[in-house]
Amino acid sequence: MSKISEYKKHLLVLILGVMVGFGPLANAGEITVYSSLEDDEIADFLKVANKDLPDIKINVLRLSTGDLGARILAEKSNPKHDVIWGWAATNMINPQIMEMLEPYKAKGSDKLASKFKDAGNKWFAATGYMAAFCVNTDRLTKKGLPMPTSWEDLLNPVYKGELIMPNPNSSGTGYLQIASILQSRGEEKGWEYLEALDSNMGQYIKSGSKPCKLTRSGEYSVGASFAFIAMKSIKEGYPLKMVLPSEGSGFELEASALMASSKNKADAKKFLDWTLSPAAAKLYAKFKAIITIPGIEPSPEAQASGLPADVSTVLFDLDFAESAKNRSRILKTWREKLER
């Protein structure tokens, strides 16, 4: 009953708010956070954050990495947010973004390994996501295909047309995958591999999670995607297996930062501190494949879907600065060689 009356209250507040049109300025004690963490994660995190930071009203806007980047850059002349929370480090280190950030040493960031934070303290990453194959066991059995364990396995002609991966031009995950292949094999061998892989590729789709989503519904046998969506799909009950390629998985950091333009830096800093707090770390274990805060292991659930206790053993140590620097050159080559 109380739930219903509370809902009515929300409704009333909403109608009133909509009628007057919300004031664009945030009040003191209120911060606006832009994030690319998944919406259900955010909902869970906020429940705890609101308890731990009762004096701060935290408003979160969630958009995918690419769309959020476009929005942040477009709003550059008059930014609306105080904090960026959980956004691809590769995008964060773009100079157009870096110049909008203010250095801040969040409480607890000294414990993070140096590769998980900016040397100038402009960003730090508490979590990350990693590339993974989603394999539909149902389709694999029907087609009589072997279970792949590595990128190299995917060259087997039996997979022809059964593979799907993201287009690196539109998807950060897609770029992450080819960047790790090019870095681990060296560019020349890397391109040779990608061209060979191309003859088996069913399609390059425009988003990073789509390969897994199409694979789980049985459209393809193997989708190169990322671990989060794979683990989630397994939990939901799809006939799916997550495979971490034996060459090492490419990964991306989910970085957080303080906006130099923030009008409420005190509260913004408190929130950033919270994202590294033990309470937050405990939540990360529930959702995240990669947790950079030392001493936190993935949840048993995550381990059951194929994640090792020590994730660092399966990661390919991607050089982010290098991959960001070469991005437009690599994508141009990709378009010339592989885009159909």
Next chain:
Amino acid sequence: MSAISLSKRKFSIHPDKLLLSTLGLLVIVPLLLFLVFPILIVFLKSFQVGDGMWGLANYTSTMVEAHFWIVVGNSLWLSVIVTVISVILGFIFAYAIQRSQMPGKQFFSIMAMLPMFAPSLLQALGLVFLLGRNGIINRWLGLDIEIYGLWGVVIADVIYAFPQAFMILSAAFAVADSRPYEAARMLGASKRQIFFDVTLPSIKFGLISSIFLVFTVTITDFGNPMVIGGNFSVLATEIYNQVSGQMNFNLGSVIAIILLIPVVVAFGIERFAGRKQAAFIPDNVSPLVPVKNKMLDSCMFIYSTVICGLILLVAAIVVYASFVKLWPYNMSFTLDNYKFDSQGGYAPLLTSVIVSLMAAVIGVVLVFGSAYVVNKTKNIITDLLNFFSILPAAIPGMVLGLAYIFFFNDTSNPLNIIYGTVFILTINSVYHYYAQGFLTASTSLQQISSNFDETSACLGASLLTTIKRVTLPILLPSILSVGVFFFMRTMVTLAAVIFLVSPKVNLAAVSVMLLDDAGNTTQAAAYSTLIILVVLVALLFLNLILKIFKIKTKSLIS
């Protein structure tokens, strides 16, 4: 009629001219503020090279890539195919609704509009569930049809464009004078002759408008190619690659500007060919009432059933999936998908309804105002008004959304106060779908003879009286259909508004996207189902109001 001419002839100004000038200003000012200025920024960005430097480098670097020309070819080829199919399907459908006596017209008209108020995710999912590699058709027939690619996009785009072609053509068929038909029959013309010599010329304007519109909305759509296009790239997805994929606005703007070319060409052709058609409702009208024709009516009934059946099938399969545990692996019934674990729950749905209602009212006033002024006066200003009223069809939602940020988030702009509120979402939706509304309004107005004005003027009636007594009642079905169109589209539009929603003001379509992004496909399907339900309830409600006030219209959608 401009403000200048108004001030020059201050003393001799006729109240009718004053009315037209006021109306003109009333539509031109917002058009400048909410469309022309924001888009101008995109235009400028396409020439921006680095910091504070200007030049053509963005254009040249885009055009030297061989890949770019493949994409141009893809876009043109796709748009031509979709235009031919959609306009033919829409033409026959509009004919069936307006010129036959088949039963169930109202039901068919609403069903035909379903793709307008079904969230795009639902359509895409429906197609994959039906025609995908693991879709129902392939599984039943044991086939291996590949949907991802050109033909997948063609099917998805036809479903998207068909209702828009239908809406305009329906407005063209709706009003007609019976006498040319009688005369032709008496002179012994065959049915074929009547069709080609009377029917077709009478809807010329609507036909041209629908061809233009379908071509343009197809070439600018990126949703369908993204989801179902496979390796088939088009210009609109290139914008997405540049802007969202690589955070490069300048190269994105280049493609956005290139996408405007078809509109400029179409506008030029129209000017060259002259767009006036003979008005088909002369002053002493005797409206055409479709006669019963068993053969025609049955054919049209079968045709409409097939078309609506296909549209319904795509949506119904997703609605069904929203009630099962795990499509297609666990088909047991559940209501769990309707417990949304995203932020906000049902609240965005209410915001969407409010925004959509506002968009419907404002949209109707503005597009009919524009169409009226453009149809009544001919000068350089109304020509420009005409051009800018159809321009939005050529602007991808993403471009419009970002242009709005650039323009309205600037603190030096007094309109900055609407940024982050429901008003910017409303206005954005109005201008995003302005062309469709404007072309439907224009088509309706084109059918009405200007003799009306002259006759009533001779009888001493003012323009205002004529509008109230004659024009509005004839236009009512059209006004309702445009209002309903704005409402439907605003309920589900996504591409532009994702750049304009704020943490406090969120929309239902964004919730669908968030649920899908987080991997909760069935919950996203459930949320989409709710949106469809809300629109259907709104339509029934509107029908009820019309009944209560005894307002008779031919059919809700035109």
